[in-house]
Amino acid sequence: MPFLHKWILLLFLAMALVQSPGAIAGTPKIGYLVADSHGKVMDALNPDQAFVPASTFKLLTALGAFNELGENFRFxxxxxxxxxxxxxxxxxxxxxxxxxxxxxxxxxxxxxxxxxxxxxxxxxxxxxxxxxxxxxxxxxxxxxxxxxxxxxxxxxxxxxxxxxxxxxxxxxxxxxxxxxxxxxxxxxxxxxxxxxxxxxxxxxxxxxxxxxxxxxxxxxxxxxxxxxxxxxxxxxxxxxxxxxxxxYTLAELVRQLLQFSNNFMANQIFLTAGAAAFSPPASLEKSVGALRAYASNTLGIENISIAEGSGISRRNRISPREMLKVLMAFKSHYSLMNHERDEFYKTGTLDGVRTRVGYFTGKNNSLFPFIIMINQQGQGYKIIKERLKSMVQ
CATH class of the missing domain: 3.50.80.20 (D-Ala-D-Ala carboxypeptidase C, peptidase S13)
Incomplete structure (x- = not known):
């Protein structure tokens, strides 16, 4: 991104942060990242700050379930x-x-x-x-x-x-x-x-x-x-x-839970994966432990907090840089995500939280991972998305 354009974007985001009644002084409320098709970061803001991911967390839950149960698993x-x-x-x-x-x-x-x-x-x-x-x-x-x-x-x-x-x-x-x-x-x-x-x-x-x-x-x-x-x-x-x-296979279930952002489905799958890892009965503790182990041992993710599998809890936290690792692992499953024009994506929304992660499609259908995490009321979401997208076109 040209320096002047990035300076204008940062100024706009700073103004949005000032306008937000829920902002906490000194705490980053906005993070974003865009990478090339190989995962090399092209641009980022607060990439190592942990944010509330909301429903974008379902991507990690799906990966953990694929790891424990297999894509062709049937209940x-x-x-x-x-x-x-x-x-x-x-x-x-x-x-x-x-x-x-x-x-x-x-x-x-x-x-x-x-x-x-x-x-x-x-x-x-x-x-x-x-x-x-x-x-x-x-x-x-x-x-x-x-x-x-x-x-x-x-x-x-x-x-x-x-x-x-x-x-x-x-x-x-x-x-x-x-x-x-x-x-x-x-x-x-x-x-x-x-x-x-x-x-x-x-x-x-x-x-x-x-x-x-x-x-x-x-x-x-x-x-x-x-x-x-x-x-x-x-x-x-x-x-x-x-x-x-x-x-339905597990992959087909994941397609539906991502399409409708179904929290119930996400946590049923999350709990079942935990039971597969540590034997029944399923519990939150087993499922958190299984997903944390997968995130750490397989994806190399350390900066994360896991409370449940759907993203409804604000105790779930992950940084844009760590979410990039999720997206790189999810690339082989990108077609399970919602799709519009030149973008595959998953959104997340809670009160005061708006997130979006996915892939912009570039030349030769290459996938450019992007993460937008806004943990505040106010504006800023649309301009970030369009700015990041312009970098890969």
Whole structure:
């Protein structure tokens, strides 16, 4: 960058920092970096200062999961039949079990049960023991927003419920034709005061939600469930009768979590990778340790703070120079990122935080990594992006 142009940019950023009511004197609030296709830094501001990365942190989580599980890994959910005709479901962290997927699995499962002469189930048990109980993801709260959804070994529909209120008929209805609106969700929906939208299930409700959906779909397929749905454990004497294998590879799941910046999916994958590294049950401590070891031993990253895997926590910190190492490692997966014109990218947003990392495409489709980290209110984001992009064109 010509000296005069860089001086003008720095002056503009300094003015933006002064205008920011949340700025702390003497603490850098803006960092950026652009490198050539070989990773050589072309220009940077505060490259060694650790910033809150927000959702751009998902790239590191994805790399760590690829390392522990493999790009072609598929989540499995197993079904067992107890001696007393109790049906048990053992989850393993699958982040993308939807109503459509559950209904298809229940169709297959019902066929298996009927072939075994089983048309009645005594009760249905959900085994969530692949995850430690009541894992609290740092940065999440108790709101009805989907980004606050809790994590479980067995989950469905991101532990959320979509709904709408039909004013003509005066009825509360499901917001998705493929998903039944189960009666236990109604009090929480009514308490929201909304006439349509999506609410997050409580941690207790979410632990049996997938099981309740299984009960509903099985009964549609002719399997009667006499009792309710409860938590329990698969035992050695229980007979394994069916395994649902995710229709998505890990790489396909990462594409979706990056496209929609899905925090729930990121942390389900983050926890599963930790369990693969240190054995179940999954925990935050194991997953943080596994990702930290991968970042240090494989990527050579030391200046980092890891609290969880989605970027929702402000305790996650990484510098632009260390994020460059993430981007260099992610180059072989760049097509999984969002794409517009001459840029592949991942953005991140929290209150007072705006980040963007990715690759500008240059001649011969070469990839130029860039990082923009703004940890302040105010302006500066767009002018940095355009200035960095001009350097590789």
């Amino acid at each position: 499995k959910t197993k079904f067992f039949l107890g001696p007393d005709r109790t049906l048990k479901i053992k989850g393993s962290g699958d982040p993308l079990i939807t109503s459509e997927i559950l209904e298809k699995s229940c169709c297959d499962l019902a066929s298996i049960l009927l072939k075994k002469g089983v048309s009645t189930i005594k009760t249905l048990v959900v085994d969530n023991l692949f995850f430690e109980p009541d894992i609290q993801i740092p940065g999440t709260g108790g709101s009805t927003n989907p980004y606050d959804a809790g994590v479980n070994a067995l989950s469905a529909n991101f532990n959320t419920v979509s709904f709408r209120f039909d004013k003509h008929d005066g009825q509360l209805l499901s917001g998705e034709p493929q998903t039944p609106l189960l009666s236990f969700t109604r009090p929480r929906i009514l308490a929201s005061g909304l006439d349509r939208g999506r609410i997050v299930l409580s941690r207790i409700e979410s632990r049996t939600y997938a099981g309740r959906l299984v009960k509903f779909f099985l009964e549609q397929k002719g399997i009667k469930v006499m009792g309710g749905v409860e938590e329990g454990q698969v035992l050695q004497q229980d007979l394994h009768i069916y395994t649902h294998v995710s229709p």
